[in-house]
Amino acid sequence: MGRNNWTQCWFTACFIGLATLCVAQAAGSEAHLAKRHGLPGGDYQPFAADSPFNVLIPANPQLDPNSSQIISTLLGMTNDSLGALRTAAEPKNIDYTIPFYYSLPTDPLFTIQCFYDGPPPKWGNCPLQNAQIHIPSYALPENSGGAPLKSDHHLGIVDPQTNTEYDLWASAKPKPGGGVLRIGWGGTGPTTGLGINVFGATASGFALTIGIVRAADINAGIIPHALQMAIPCAANGVYPAAVESDLQCPSGPIPPYYGMRMQLDMTDAEIQALNAPAYVKTLYTALAHYGAFVSDTGTGDSIGFQTESGLTYTQLGLADPWVALARANGLTPNLPEPDPYAAYYFPLDVTGVDLYQRLRVLALCVTAGTC
DSSP states (O other): OOHHHHHHHHHHHHHHHHHHHHHHHHHHHHHHHHHHTTOOOSSOOOSOTTSTTTSOOOSSOOBOTTHHHHHHHHHHHTTTOOOEEEEESSTTSSOOOBOEEEOOTTSOEEEEEETTSOSSOSSSSOTTTTOEEEOOTTOOOTTTTSOTTSSOOOEEEEETTTTEEEEEESOOOOOTTOEEEEESEEEEEETTSOSOSSOOSSTTOOOTTSSOBOHHHHHHTOOOSOEEEEESOOEEEOTTOOOOOSSOOOSSSOOOEETOEEEEOOOHHHHHTSSSOHHHHHHHHHHHHTOEEEEEEOOSSSOEEOBBOTHHHHTTTOOOHHHHHHHHTTOOOSSOTTSTTOEEEEEOOOTTOOHHHHEEEBOHHHHHTOO
């Protein structure tokens, strides 16, 4: 090798080395910043170990006596499909995902006013009416570019000092410095509890941060809990959901219901043998081990597994991890990015998997632990 070639090679190696070092340092800085702001890493299981979301489904579980009819109804509503994970191409768009933030006692103080509180109260007395909550100055609700009720405008605030989560629905954008924050409705509960019943930002009463699919878990290859699942419509309400149906299904086939726990009946070996992306295998494994609970309705003709919002990261100056995941899987937004509905869709259906034969509804006693 001649001197010039050796020199060029040496400089190239140095450049590659520096670039690699810079990328590593940047990734390290992002990880440090995320940790500093309380964001958990992969393989994260929120709330108590005995929460219904965190308890493994036993072998050979008892099934709902109407399991096959319910699955038939559900798949009929959703074009015989599990659909796709959805996350916005631009987090401030209409993304139907959950942004959540960790607060500090030094963050601005807000007094909550619930505009769905009446008179007369629409759903009883709003649990957060006149509550005072510290909210980070950078926090934004879902679809922060639009008006409340144009989309759900969810906003989750976790106070690690008191182990409390505050869940807001139809939240306005918090103003700098604090003051009054108008929301449609909301609820609160301990992050050390079960994550059910007392949280008021979804129809089921489940906490916003329980059962959501997080990019860090996908990257880690494990989701160690059940999933929150939104569907076109549901009837009634059973444990662990705390709701009676507010959107009746059409008469006819036996409908799914709030609190229904659906499981994918596949072994780990079958899942790993699938010709499918790694994220699909990770989600399928969670559906087989823990299942998914119906938490909300109104999804049109699709199943929606609740995902975390990119706002949780971008509002801290971090990159949106969903964008990196989408690009790594060769995905592009389904619409031009300026469109407010533009989103990345991560397909979940797998060729050769008969969902009618593989999905089943568990008996209520399985989640209650009485059978």
